[in-house]
Amino acid sequence: MRLSTKHLLGIRELSPQDIQLILDTASQFKEVLQRPIKKVPSLRDVTIVNLFYENSTRTRISFELAEKRLSADTINFSASGSSVSKGETLLDTVNNILSMKVDMVVMRHSATGAPHFLARHIPAAIVNAGDGINEHPTQALLDAFSIRERLGTLEGKKVAIIGDIMHSRVALSNIYLLKKMGAEVTVAGPPTLIPKHMAEAFNVRVEYDLNKALQWCDVANVLRIQLERQNQVLFSSLREYNLAYGVKKSLLDNLDKEILVMHPGPINRGVELDSDVADSKQSIILQQVENGVAVRMAVLYLLAGREG
Amino acid sequence: MKTILSGDQLAITIKRLSHQILENSVDLSNTCIIGIQPRGIWLSNRIIKEIQLLLPQTKLLYGILDITFYRDDVRKELHVANQTDIPFSIENRKVILVDDVLYTGRTIRAALDALLDFGRPEKVELCVLIDRRFSRQLPIQPDYSGKAIDSIISQRVKVGWQENSGKDEVVLL
Numbered sequence: 001m002r003l004s005t006k007h008l009l010g011i012r013e014l015s016p017q018d019i020q021l022i023l024d025t026a027s028q029f030k031e032v033l034q035r036p037i038k039k040v041p042s043l044r045d046v047t048i049v050n051l052f053y054e055n056s057t058r059t060r061i062s063f064e065l066a067e068k069r070l071s072a073d074t075i076n077f078s079a080s081g082s083s084v085s086k087g088e089t090l091l092d093t094v095n096n097i098l099s100m101k102v103d104m105v106v107m108r109h110s111a112t113g114a115p116h117f118l119a120r121h122i123p124a125a126i127v128n129a130g131d132g133i134n135e136h137p138t139q140a141l142l143d144a145f146s147i148r149e150r151l152g153t154l155e156g157k158k159v160a161i162i163g164d165i166m167h168s169r170v171a172l173s174n175i176y177l178l179k180k181m182g183a184e185v186t187v188a189g190p191p192t193l194i195p196k197h198m199a200e201a202f203n204v205r206v207e208y209d210l211n212k213a214l215q216w217c218d219v220a221n222v223l224r225i226q227l228e229r230q231n232q233v234l235f236s237s238l239r240e241y242n243l244a245y246g247v248k249k250s251l252l253d254n255l256d257k258e259i260l261v262m263h264p265g266p267i268n269r270g271v272e273l274d275s276d277v278a279d280s281k282q283s284i285i286l287q288q289v290e291n292g293v294a295v296r297m298a299v300l301y302l303l304a305g306r307e308g
Numbered sequence: 309m310k311t312i313l314s315g316d317q318l319a320i321t322i323k324r325l326s327h328q329i330l331e332n333s334v335d336l337s338n339t340c341i342i343g344i345q346p347r348g349i350w351l352s353n354r355i356i357k358e359i360q361l362l363l364p365q366t367k368l369l370y371g372i373l374d375i376t377f378y379r380d381d382v383r384k385e386l387h388v389a390n391q392t393d394i395p396f397s398i399e400n401r402k403v404i405l406v407d408d409v410l411y412t413g414r415t416i417r418a419a420l421d422a423l424l425d426f427g428r429p430e431k432v433e434l435c436v437l438i439d440r441r442f443s444r445q446l447p448i449q450p451d452y453s454g455k456a457i458d459s460i461i462s463q464r465v466k467v468g469w470q471e472n473s474g475k476d477e478v479v480l481l
Contacts, residue, residue: 001388021388028374028389037425040377070377301377305386 003302007119007126010135011176019181023145025298026291033069033294043072046304047102051094052129053079053109058265058289059129059138063106066296072304075102090114091121098124104303107131125303133167133229139264140173142295144181146288147219150260155182160213162188163223163245163272166195166234170264171223175202188213189245192234210245215255221262222247222273238271249276260284312438312457312465315476321454322351325435326358328452329404338430339402340369344419345376345390348407350469351437355406369396373405378418392422399427404452408467410436413448438465438478 003018011019032040048067052060060076067074077097079085084093094105104125107115112132119126130136144154151157159178165171165187178185179202186205187198199206207213214220225241235241247261261273261283269275277283313321333339343352349372356370371394376387405419416434423432435452440459457480459465464481468474 002386025389028376028391031392032377035425036427039425041421042377042379042382045383301382302386305382 002305006303007115007128008137008299008303009115009119009126009128011137011140011173011180012135014137014177014180016180019141019144019177022141022295022298022302023148025302026141026145026295029069029297029301030291030294032297033290039069039071041071042301043067043070043304046070046104046300047073047075048104048106048300049075049077049097049102050129051077051097051105051107051109053084053090053107053114054130056108056129058292059108059136062289062292063127063129063138063296065293066300067106069293070297070300072104072300090118094118094122098122104300127299127303130169132169133172134169135173135176136169136264137173138292138296138299139170140177141299142288142292143170143174143221143262143264144177145291145295146262146284147183147260149287149291150284151218154178156184157219158184158186158217159219159221160186160188160207160217161221161223162210162213162247164193164225165189165198165223166193167226167229168223170221174221175204179203186213186216190235190241210247211251214247214251214259217259218257219260219262220247221264223264224266225268225271238268242271242274246270246272246274247277248274249280252277252280252282258282262288265289310480311477312480313455313478318437318476318478321437322354322358325437325452325454326355326362329355329435330359330362332433332451333402333404335402336363336366336368338400339404340371340396340398341404341406342371342373342394342398342423344405344407344415345372345374345392347409347467348405350467350471351408351435352406353471355435369401371395373419373422375415375418375422378422380414380418394426397427398423398429400430402431402433403429404433404435406435408436409438409440409465410434410448410450410453411440411443411465413444413446416448417446437467440465 106127106129108129109131112134114131115126115128161171186207188207263285343349374390374392376389433451436450437454439453439456441456467478470476
């Protein structure tokens, strides 16, 4: 069994079999992470560079831990403090790093398509750790893993993705993945933050009423309001957004079932998610982070094996 | 195709292996049996069943171990990972590793590495159904062996179990 692709650029390029293989492999890695020695020697001959052109806490630490738990050698690169500020191009930077015998590149970039561009020009395997407003495939995989862990399967489950759909790569990757694995998806949020023609383009439901979306779903994946990507006023104030679209305890208590609450982090407490919801037992936010390491181990392991 | 062990012979061999394990393990409460995934667990399941018939009062510790992530050929060939389940500590215990066929010894090397990540056992022994002797690539020998055979590289030993292929038998292809 192997993946059908040499790189992980997005969920869009994966087949349902690929996704299944990654999630199944991740379950085995999750068991490894419960052991007294949480480390396996699989990738001890592999060197991986973490190329971060954009800020990150969770994803970067998670990838680095995953690499270390697989015994790979790692190098960290962040654009700030590097020669990027002296004007070096992306391709030059990467080729310079690769000439020091690096096998894989984990990359985050604010430009959509940056990892796809690199994949066309360099021989190393590339893992997209988030590119602009396009995709964040490992986040979608760990979200799916967390849902599967709690609900047993993805097939037929109803997932509401709530908030800033327009600027969210997490939303796009999640939609691709959930649809491929047979789940139902609703995107919910203010009309200004949901692109036009979503329903036709992705075969998802669009809902502008938060309460209706919550009533419909088994899982609510709440997204962060991405102020850094908004260059125009799309809603009047954060306070007003919270009033209309913030997920609150009172809303959840009024539902006739207990839904799972997820968030890819970092949380804007009191904006898209209230603190009492984020810290409640319905929230699996910290389990998502825990599962992230196992899922990334699976991706790196399967791609490294794909090379030979 | 040549039959190495028929169904009846296989049953007798498993009985003998189980008796030998008991004979050699004075303190059963401090002994555990660990089957190697994926094919070793068919044999270890049978051995556990046999020991439970012989000593119904004893509860033997039993685990299964997957060695996929410890293989030395990860970059050459990917194998599907299987479940590992060792629900007890192996620290200072005697561990009996169980696999169906011992060939190059590389699987057992990986299993030893995997096992040591769970703690430091007092002793590790190896039990196999078929020992393809003279074909080892590493200095590893079994403590309990069902049957030793001579074979060449192009041949393959196939172990069939009632539970997975509908028939108990060992054949040389």
